[in-house]
Amino acid sequence: MHVLYQRCAAVDIGKDVIAVAVRLPGDGPEHRQTIKRTFKTFYGVLKHAAGWLTAQQVTHVAMEATGIYSMPVYHALIEHGGFEKLLVCNAGHVRNVPGRKTDLSDAEWLVHLLECGLLRGSFIPPAQIKAARDVIRYRTKLTESRTSELQRLGNMLQDAGIKVDSVAWTITTRSVRAMVEALIDGERRPVLLAELAKGRMRARIPDLQRALEGRFDDHHALMCRLHLDHLDHLDEMIARLDTQIEDMMQPFRSQRELLTSIPGIGPFAAAAVISEAGADIAETFPSAGHFASWIGVCPGNHESAGKRHSGKPRKGNQHLQHVLVECAWAASRTPGYLQSLYRWHVRKFGGSRNPTAKNKAIVAVAHKLAIIIWHVLATGKPYADLGADYFDRRIDPAAETRRLIARLQALGHTVTIEPAA
Numbered sequence: 001m002h003v004l005y006q007r008c009a010a011v012d013i014g015k016d017v018i019a020v021a022v023r024l025p026g027d028g029p030e031h032r033q034t035i036k037r038t039f040k041t042f043y044g045v046l047k048h049a050a051g052w053l054t055a056q057q058v059t060h061v062a063m064e065a066t067g068i069y070s071m072p073v074y075h076a077l078i079e080h081g082g083f084e085k086l087l088v089c090n091a092g093h094v095r096n097v098p099g100r101k102t103d104l105s106d107a108e109w110l111v112h113l114l115e116c117g118l119l120r121g122s123f124i125p126p127a128q129i130k131a132a133r134d135v136i137r138y139r140t141k142l143t144e145s146r147t148s149e150l151q152r153l154g155n156m157l158q159d160a161g162i163k164v165d166s167v168a169w170t171i172t173t174r175s176v177r178a179m180v181e182a183l184i185d186g187e188r189r190p191v192l193l194a195e196l197a198k199g200r201m202r203a204r205i206p207d208l209q210r211a212l213e214g215r216f217d218d219h220h221a222l223m224c225r226l227h228l229d230h231l232d233h234l235d236e237m238i239a240r241l242d243t244q245i246e247d248m249m250q251p252f253r254s255q256r257e258l259l260t261s262i263p264g265i266g267p268f269a270a271a272a273v274i275s276e277a278g279a280d281i282a283e284t285f286p287s288a289g290h291f292a293s294w295i296g297v298c299p300g301n302h303e304s305a306g307k308r309h310s311g312k313p314r315k316g317n318q319h320l321q322h323v324l325v326e327c328a329w330a331a332s333r334t335p336g337y338l339q340s341l342y343r344w345h346v347r348k349f350g351g352s353r354n355p356t357a358k359n360k361a362i363v364a365v366a367h368k369l370a371i372i373i374w375h376v377l378a379t380g381k382p383y384a385d386l387g388a389d390y391f392d393r394r395i396d397p398a399a400e401t402r403r404l405i406a407r408l409q410a411l412g413h414t415v416t417i418e419p420a421a
Helices: 043-055 067-080 103-115 127-159 174-184 190-194 199-211 218-248 250-260 267-277 288-295 318-332 337-348 357-379 397-410
Strands: 008-013 017-025 032-040 060-064 085-089 302-304 307-310
Touching (some): 008 067, 032 103, 067 085, 127 218, 127 267, 127 318, 174 190, 174 199, 190 199, 218 250, 250 357, 267 318, 288 318, 337 357
């Protein structure tokens, strides 16, 4: 194959050692030579590796994306090497030939792909976006931990025979918190515990008295105290991260406002989209379809011998997938075009009685949201809803009448049509 880059290098990354292969003009086959070296992954050694590559007059460098281990190598090469381009490649796209598996052979295989221009780099966010991504992802993890802790608290109350969550809509209300605190402090009389209800919960005092009669003992008190303390700590951490996220999103205020104009997308979801995809989305992703494919919400394409085997969506950015699916559920409950799209897809996939129809429809709405997000950020214009009657306007009345008549006749009915008055 034709060599595009005369001086290039590839890096195979491990936790403690990196293997580097450099391709240069030489006296070998096709007048090319390969130099291979290994370096420790201490940051000072990585800076030396960047200097050595620069001394070899390397212009292009490729490396595999190996999670957190690739980041120190990437930053050392970016900050201390004068390269025209540094590619971080998907490891699944650059697998070596089976039976030739060593770090140095992997690096040599990678550099052969690079010199022929067969590699494509992954999206690496700028430092400011990367910092916001770390904070938002951690907040999501804390929110999930808080949900798990609430479930543990509810399970402990159930074990003690306290059925307060059968009366209150959730155990996170102030009324339930006051009752649990009183139980921990030693109060066991259901009548007095029920009197701690506040607001609308006071109308359910008779039911609360029955729900608060159980076998709550010292063991349950200890566990509930630990669960409540952990919940308070998680709430404090989430509040601190919320403040930090607001500060980090100030430079991207205009993009965030554009995203929140889309139904189903709130301020936090908009911040998550910016932290995962960046603010200059048109520069990173050449088209809306490319963006949806990168997220992993577009239909799969698996065809062989003229047969389509699967339409399952491909793997993509799982963090943004989760956000868009949540936004799609919110949009499906908001009157407008996206709600109509959701209902149209539910009918297409078999109706609401089909157990998988709603899930398939939500993925389709998430795909549409990805396309809308790309166009909104690329054009700088807020979302303009097409209207809840968008699909009704596109129906040909005559064709729809013929379809419905044919369907009724197929079910064994005789159809007679009379014009409406």
